[in-house]
Amino acid sequence: MTRLAYYPGCTLKTKAKNFEDSTLATAEKLGIELVEPERWNCCGTVHSLSTDDVMHHLAPVRNLLRMEELRDAGKVDSRQVVTLCAMCYNTLKRSNTVFNTDSDRRKKIRDNMYKEEKEYSGNVEVVHYLETLREMGWDKVKEAVVKPLTGLKVAPYYGCLLLRPRGTGIDDTDNPTIMEDLLEALGAEAVGFAYSQKCCGSYNTVHMKDVVADLAYKILNHAAEEGAEMLITACPLCEYNLGPMQSEVEKKHPVFDSIPVVYFTQLMALAFGLGEEATAFTGNTPDPRPLLREKGLLEE
Amino acid sequence: MSYPRSNLILRMDPENKRFKDRVTELSGENVDLCFQCGACSSGCPMTQEMDLLPSKIIRMVQLGLEEALESNTIWVCTTCFNCEVRCPRGIDIANVMEALRQLVLRKKYNRVSLDELSPEELRDLPQIALVSNQRKLTA
Numbered sequence: 001m002t003r004l005a006y007y008p009g010c011t012l013k014t015k016a017k018n019f020e021d022s023t024l025a026t027a028e029k030l031g032i033e034l035v036e037p038e039r040w041n042c043c044g045t046v047h048s049l050s051t052d053d054v055m056h057h058l059a060p061v062r063n064l065l066r067m068e069e070l071r072d073a074g075k076v077d078s079r080q081v082v083t084l085c086a087m088c089y090n091t092l093k094r095s096n097t098v099f100n101t102d103s104d105r106r107k108k109i110r111d112n113m114y115k116e117e118k119e120y121s122g123n124v125e126v127v128h129y130l131e132t133l134r135e136m137g138w139d140k141v142k143e144a145v146v147k148p149l150t151g152l153k154v155a156p157y158y159g160c161l162l163l164r165p166r167g168t169g170i171d172d173t174d175n176p177t178i179m180e181d182l183l184e185a186l187g188a189e190a191v192g193f194a195y196s197q198k199c200c201g202s203y204n205t206v207h208m209k210d211v212v213a214d215l216a217y218k219i220l221n222h223a224a225e226e227g228a229e230m231l232i233t234a235c236p237l238c239e240y241n242l243g244p245m246q247s248e249v250e251k252k253h254p255v256f257d258s259i260p261v262v263y264f265t266q267l268m269a270l271a272f273g274l275g276e277e278a279t280a281f282t283g284n285t286p287d288p289r290p291l292l293r294e295k296g297l298l299e300e
Numbered sequence: 301m302s303y304p305r306s307n308l309i310l311r312m313d314p315e316n317k318r319f320k321d322r323v324t325e326l327s328g329e330n331v332d333l334c335f336q337c338g339a340c341s342s343g344c345p346m347t348q349e350m351d352l353l354p355s356k357i358i359r360m361v362q363l364g365l366e367e368a369l370e371s372n373t374i375w376v377c378t379t380c381f382n383c384e385v386r387c388p389r390g391i392d393i394a395n396v397m398e399a400l401r402q403l404v405l406r407k408k409y410n411r412v413s414l415d416e417l418s419p420e421e422l423r424d425l426p427q428i429a430l431v432s433n434q435r436k437l438t439a
Binding site: 009010011014015016042044045046049050051052056085087160161164165166173174197198199201202203204205206207208211215236237240244 | 325326327328345346349376378379380381382384385392394395398399402412416417421424425426427428429430431432433435436437
């Protein structure tokens with residue numbers, strides 16, 4: 001077992017429990033133990049873009065310090081911290097970059113963290129679980145597959161924060177393949193579509209539901225038109241805007257056909273044959289199970 | 301007809317210059333690099349909700365026009381960074397939008413309020429939606 005530090009983030013413990021459950025099960029199957037520190041805090045969800053902002057870097061940097069403590073205590077084997085939520089990934093990674101490249105703000109951040117027992121050194125690498133899989137090798141993922149997802153047409157939805165801005169993304173900004181590579185390893189068919197990297201409306205879902213429903217309609221419809229039967233995502237906010245939001249989409253667009261949206265790890269758990277608790281499809285709206293049964297990928 | 305070169309230099313009123321300098325300082329971006337190609341606006345997923353296109357906002361900042369702060373564009377922006385990766389001049393446009401929002405928010409302005417949400421909405425929305433919404437749109 002390789003032991004890696006793991007930052008779950010708030011939503012993974014509540015609304016996106018299915019994302020965490022499926023990830024932990026698939027990681028174990030692949031010989032990775034994801035070690036969660038005893039305490040951590042919200043990352044702040046969005047990276048602070050103003051040049052004079054120090055305050056909003058404290059939350060992410062404090063989390064990175066927790067990860068460093070895990071390593072100091074000999075509880076993990078690497079300097080990497082694995083994230084799942086695309087927003088957490090982006091926020092932690094960019095704050096880490098600010099800390100390591102901006103000496104003025106590094107000093108101010110440290111000055112504000114005087115109550116910590118130890119100073120953060122900057123020597124933690126923020127990665128996304130998809131990167132961990134790629135680093136391990138897609139053939140290793142393929143070896144773990146006991147039930148290939150043959151005949152399942154899946155559209156990978158990247159959204160924004162896994163790929164942008166340049167330098168922060170986990171793959172090529174314009175032509176990413178990491179989710180396609182995963183789908184191929186799982187035996188599914190990846191379906192490309194024009195809206196795979198278009199924003200779902202993000203936090204505007206709180207006060208501009210109408211607008212987000214229109215964006216979701218475009219994204220989901222484009223995927224369906226290309227022949228996709230479901231979408232995968234790596235962000236709990238994208239999942240919310242494209243999944244549960246479909247009831248709003250239906251109100252606005254009567255001809256719309258609902259289409260399941262799941263986390264990429266749930267399809268991994270399915271292909272790895274890890275059972276109901278690991279796939280955790282009960283947490284998804286709309287329910288992906290009727291489609292998967294129809295495809296012969298899930299028992300009645 | 302030829303113009304003497306000095307006539308081509310943009311002369312700005314002190315108040316316009318002050319505004320432009322403040323945006324430059326907060327965003328860390330040199331908006332003068334923009335030559336109005338419009339790539340940011342063409343890639344923006346939110347333009348249908350905006351009163352001014354992102355490229356137009358950049359133009360206003362170039363000219364130091366504080367009216368940019370009255371546009372709904374800066375509040376509709378989802379910070380998806382699409383404009384940023386498309387800009388051929390390397391301007392981080394999302395940083396400029398953030399600077400403009402900050403100039404308003406730092407005067408204790410709140411664009412949204414949790415009080416406007418029903419108990420059902422508060423229950424159903426994932427934390428990241430609420431936290432990011434408040435982080436971006438409140439003082």
